[in-house]
Amino acid sequence: MIFALLVVMGIWPVIGWVNQQTLLWGMPSLIIWSYLIIFACSGAMLLGNRLLTRRGDAQHEEASRD
Numbered sequence: 001m002i003f004a005l006l007v008v009m010g011i012w013p014v015i016g017w018v019n020q021q022t023l024l025w026g027m028p029s030l031i032i033w034s035y036l037i038i039f040a041c042s043g044a045m046l047l048g049n050r051l052l053t054r055r056g057d058a059q060h061e062e063a064s065r066d
Helices: 002-009 012-018 029-065
Strands: none
16 A cells, blocks of 8 residues: 555656745755655655564464474
């Protein structure tokens, strides 16, 4: 679900809505949007890695018990 949302955030119609001449914190809104996508991708990958590691550890513990 998170990955699908990130893909939608990066498609052209969404980028067109964000690409305005307004400045946020002294930067164009498109640059802020790009940073948001980059940090969201990094967070999603970190979350995915942690969830997969926990699942793998639980399966490894079950296998060692048998």
